[in-house]
Amino acid sequence: MSWASNTPLVRGFARRKAAAQFNLINGFIYSQIIGVVVETGLLEFLSDGIHSLEEVAGHCGLSHHAADRLLRAARSLELVESPVAGGWSLGVAGAPLSSNEGAKAMARHRDMIYRDITDLLDLLRDDRRSPTRLSNFWSYAAQDEAEPNSASDYSALMAATQPMVAEQIVHRYGFGRHSKMLDIGGGSGAFAAAVAEVAPQLDIGIFDLPEVMPSTAERLAALGLEERITAHPGSFITDALPSGYDLITLNRILHDHDDPIVTALLAKIQASLPANGRLLIIEPMAETRGAEPMGDGYFGLYLWAMRSGRPRSLKEYRQMLKNAGFSRSKEIKTSQPLITKAIVADK
Numbered sequence: 001m002s003w004a005s006n007t008p009l010v011r012g013f014a015r016r017k018a019a020a021q022f023n024l025i026n027g028f029i030y031s032q033i034i035g036v037v038v039e040t041g042l043l044e045f046l047s048d049g050i051h052s053l054e055e056v057a058g059h060c061g062l063s064h065h066a067a068d069r070l071l072r073a074a075r076s077l078e079l080v081e082s083p084v085a086g087g088w089s090l091g092v093a094g095a096p097l098s099s100n101e102g103a104k105a106m107a108r109h110r111d112m113i114y115r116d117i118t119d120l121l122d123l124l125r126d127d128r129r130s131p132t133r134l135s136n137f138w139s140y141a142a143q144d145e146a147e148p149n150s151a152s153d154y155s156a157l158m159a160a161t162q163p164m165v166a167e168q169i170v171h172r173y174g175f176g177r178h179s180k181m182l183d184i185g186g187g188s189g190a191f192a193a194a195v196a197e198v199a200p201q202l203d204i205g206i207f208d209l210p211e212v213m214p215s216t217a218e219r220l221a222a223l224g225l226e227e228r229i230t231a232h233p234g235s236f237i238t239d240a241l242p243s244g245y246d247l248i249t250l251n252r253i254l255h256d257h258d259d260p261i262v263t264a265l266l267a268k269i270q271a272s273l274p275a276n277g278r279l280l281i282i283e284p285m286a287e288t289r290g291a292e293p294m295g296d297g298y299f300g301l302y303l304w305a306m307r308s309g310r311p312r313s314l315k316e317y318r319q320m321l322k323n324a325g326f327s328r329s330k331e332i333k334t335s336q337p338l339i340t341k342a343i344v345a346d347k
């Protein structure tokens with residue numbers, strides 16, 4: 001270390017490396033700061049201009065002393081700034097976050113994984129045997145909860161975060177080349193609605209669990225799409241898939257499930273597609289260059305805590321598609337592979 005800090009050419013590099021490492025070590029505190037800033041609605045509060053410490057304290061329900069501590073912490077992450085003495089406004093990192101509903105939903109949701117991994121070693125030693133907050137939240141995951149969570153909670157989280165995934169793919173794949181698309185595990189229809197907008201001729205169906213259907217009906221009605229999009233209740237594990245769809249999409253579905261379920265689902269889809277049919281897989285994947293921690297770090301531990309599924313690499317999926325009988329597959333490049341990658345496979 002002393003050699004590096006005394007050599008001008010490598011000094012800057014060594015400093016950046018050290019700072020990145022300390023940021024990782026302390027990251028759990030930073031995510032809590034972001035979480036509180038989001039939970040208190042501070043970003044929205046500051047979005048109309050400069051506010052005093054008293055106003056921020058009143059908005060957040062904190063003492064002046066505590067609000068001052070929170071603001072200084074948030075300033076260190078550039079979430080807020082103090083352009084004039086005693087006045088606070090949005091910072092360069094806070095401004096885009098204030099209008100990013102998907103990122104804010106993830107910041108709120110962090111609380112659940114945060115609690116589940118408080119003792120990560122214990123969670124690993126448990127080997128996915130005991131119920132967790134996440135396996136209760138995702139009621140289809142482990143299916144051994146005494147009182148599983150209502151599907152409408154996870155459907156709301158999915159609807160809030162789906163737009164940032166959909167925008168990665170709706171203009172990158174030619175949905176208009178198909179006549180009927182079935183979105184398996186389509187939830188309340190956020191992805192189906194985004195595709196409906198870019199491919200007005202496409203007939204669209206959503207296949208999801210019966211308990212999700214009230215959320216689906218509500219959202220489709222709110223968007224005026226209840227005539228355009230057909231909802232099919234069912235389980236892809238136990239039921240047959242609706243036929244006649246020449247494009248099937250799996251958006252953030254496969255990583256939630258263990259290999260036997262994924263292998264069976266891919267084979268079922270392959271059998272149900274017509275001769276010119278295609279499958280489009282859309283999800284964040286492991287071993288994505290530049291986003292490795294998001295794959296095996298974030299999703300690896302998230303899905304471990306959820307007690308179902310694992311992140312897979314593009315290469316693994318292509319091999320699984322081949323094993324399921326798909327004739328060929330290729331990657332569709334997205335602009336933010338960290339958010340999602342995509343693979344299309346021909347029957």
Ligand SMILES: C[S@@+](CC[C@H](N)C(=O)[O-])C[C@H]1O[C@@H](n2cnc3c(N)ncnc32)[C@H](O)[C@@H]1O
Pocket residue numbers: 140151158159162184185186187188190191207208209212234235236237238250251252253256
């Ligand atoms: C992680 S969410 C993704 C939702 C949506 N595709 C998105 O990306 O916003 C997984 C979805 O798969 C559905 N799902 C889970 N198990 C299923 C099953 N056995 N049959 C049908 N759908 C299922 C869930 O109800 C949920 O809507």
